[in-house]
Each structure stands twice: as C-alpha cells, then as structure tokens.
Amino acid sequence: MxxxxxxxxxxxxxxxxxxxxxxxxxxxxxxxxxxxxxxxxxxxxxxxxxxxxxxxxxxxxxxxxxxxxxxxxVSSAMKLPFHNLYKTPKTLGADRIALIAAATKSFPNKNVLVIDAGTCITFDFLDKNNNYFGGAISLGIEMRFKALHKFTKKLPLLEKKLLDNFIGQNTQESINSGVVNGVIQEIEGVIGQHKKKYLDLTIVLTGGDTNFLSKQLKSSIFANQNFLLEGLNGLFIFNKNK
Incomplete structure (x- = not known):
C-alpha cells in the first residue's frame, strides 16, 4: 500500500x-x-x-x-505518463500534473478537459495522442465572494447557494447570481470552446466544489472529487515501475 x-x-x-x-x-x-x-x-x-x-x-x-x-x-522533472508541451514546464503546478496523469490513466486515447473547481478553477487539456498543451487558471467561487467584499465598501461577504433565479432580486441574491452564475457560464463557455475544436471531448469535473457545480452544469461530465488523488497514485506507480 x-x-x-x-x-x-x-x-x-x-x-x-x-x-x-x-x-x-x-x-x-x-x-x-x-x-x-x-x-x-x-x-x-x-x-x-x-x-x-x-x-x-x-x-x-x-x-x-x-x-x-x-x-x-511531484514536479515537472519527474517521469510523466504524458508529453508535456507546456511552454514553461517548470512553472506547471503539481496539482495540474497529477490531474493530467489521472486523465491519461482513466481516459486513454481520448481528448480530455479536466476542470478542477477549488480555491482556483483550473482548466487543463490533454489530446488523444497524450499531448498536454496547457489550459487556464481562474478565480474559484469562494475567492470571488471574498474579492467582492474586500474591494468594495458595502457588499457583504456571502457563502454560495444554489441558484433559484439568475436574476437577483436583492443585493445578496445579485451577488450570489453574479458569482455562481458567472462561474457556471464561464465553465460552460470553456467547454464550448473546446467542443468546437474537439467534437469527441471527455469532460472531468473535480475539486472541492464538484458536487455544488455538477448539479447546475448542462454539459455531460464525469464528476470525481478524488481525481487528483487517483492521479497521484498513478504517478507513484508509473515512477516506481520505471
């Protein structure tokens, strides 16, 4: 073990x-x-x-x-089960390396978009030829709530809630809609961009906000909160066997 x-x-x-x-x-x-x-x-x-x-x-x-x-x-210097084509490989986060390693093991020969919704929201793309190109890094849900509170004088600090209506009818509802609906639309938009280029796209959602977001996304996804841990285990086995 x-x-x-x-x-x-x-x-x-x-x-x-x-x-x-x-x-x-x-x-x-x-x-x-x-x-x-x-x-x-x-x-x-x-x-x-x-x-x-x-x-x-x-x-x-x-x-x-x-x-x-x-x-x-974990670092970019270790043996990896994918081709790392990131232009600055030394700056690639260990978490993103583990997520792509999980994608190679769970979805071989597939175009995979991994979305990690935690403190930050990261998007990472692996093509069916096992090439990792990079992705995007954005603010997570909690960080957005904190930013609205910190950089304004009157907006309260809120916690996320499921959306009943995307049109907020008071300040609290408006903040929640702006943050939660904004994140949902951002994720759906990034998925849409990738689908235009890669029709056979597999989408994985992971991270601390997996359960919260998976209920509200329209796109077909694989939700797995332990995807990063599975990637770490895969990296361990891959390096141990080399």
Whole structure:
C-alpha cells in the first residue's frame, strides 16, 4: 500500500491505495499534516508516499515527513505518463500534473478537459495522442465572494447557494447570481470552446466544489472529487515501475 498526499491552500487531502484500489480518504487542516500523517502511517503500516503541494511547505515540515515516509515529490522533472508541451514546464503546478496523469490513466486515447473547481478553477487539456498543451487558471467561487467584499465598501461577504433565479432580486441574491452564475457560464463557455475544436471531448469535473457545480452544469461530465488523488497514485506507480 502507498499514500497519496495532496496539500492545498487551506487543507490536506490524503488517500491510501492498494494498487489502483482506493482504501480511505482523509481531509484535515494544513497545520495538522505531521500528526495526521503519523496516525495514517501507523494505522496502515505505510512506508511510501507521493506528495503534491500548491501551498508552501517549510523544509522543516518536509524533513519531518521524510522521517516518517519515503517521499516522492511531484514536479515537472519527474517521469510523466504524458508529453508535456507546456511552454514553461517548470512553472506547471503539481496539482495540474497529477490531474493530467489521472486523465491519461482513466481516459486513454481520448481528448480530455479536466476542470478542477477549488480555491482556483483550473482548466487543463490533454489530446488523444497524450499531448498536454496547457489550459487556464481562474478565480474559484469562494475567492470571488471574498474579492467582492474586500474591494468594495458595502457588499457583504456571502457563502454560495444554489441558484433559484439568475436574476437577483436583492443585493445578496445579485451577488450570489453574479458569482455562481458567472462561474457556471464561464465553465460552460470553456467547454464550448473546446467542443468546437474537439467534437469527441471527455469532460472531468473535480475539486472541492464538484458536487455544488455538477448539479447546475448542462454539459455531460464525469464528476470525481478524488481525481487528483487517483492521479497521484498513478504517478507513484508509473515512477516506481520505471
């Protein structure tokens, strides 16, 4: 068995795998990473792990993790199961690398658009010849609410709600419509752009807002909140077998 560790901006998500089989997923705050990893490794007697991080992890914490596990750290320099045609490969985030790795394994020989709706919304495209070209990075739902509150003097800070009507009839409804409907239209628009060029497009939606958004999107999608973790596991196996 091995452990996949996804360090996000505010939380850590881990998954224990036995081969390709997902055994358990755990989510906890970033500040508890050492104690939680210790608990998981003792529970399952784990020795190996792969880690992806979009947030800064101090070298001190990494050293502590390396004392607990043999760590494989995701980067563009590692062996990848796809052709990385990104113009600045060293700047490609570890999370996006893992997502594309998941796409290569789950949908071989397919044109795939992976949408990760979390703190940011990322769009990543892999063609049927296993070529990764890049994508787009946009603001996530929570970030949009916070931006409206921070950069204006009177708009309140709200939490997302499902849309009853895209026409807001008060300030709260108008903010919610602007953010939520804006995100939905943006995602549908990006999907539409890709479909014009690639008719046989497979669309994957993942990330923290997967369940919220999947109920409101009209496009046919595969919704999988653990897609990144599956990609990390795939990268681990791919590099271990090389």
């Amino acid at each position: 091995n452990l996949a560790i996804d360090v996000g901006n505010t939380r850590v998500k881990t998954a224990v795998f036995h081969g390709d089989n997902l055994i358990e997923v755990t989510i906890f705050p970033v500040e508890k990473i050492i104690s939680e990893i210790k608990f998981i490794t003792k529970k399952y007697t784990l020795n190996d792990a792969i880690i992806s991080s979009v947030a800064f992890i101090s070298e001190k914490k990494l050293e502590k993790l390396r004392k607990i596990l043999v760590l494989l750290e």
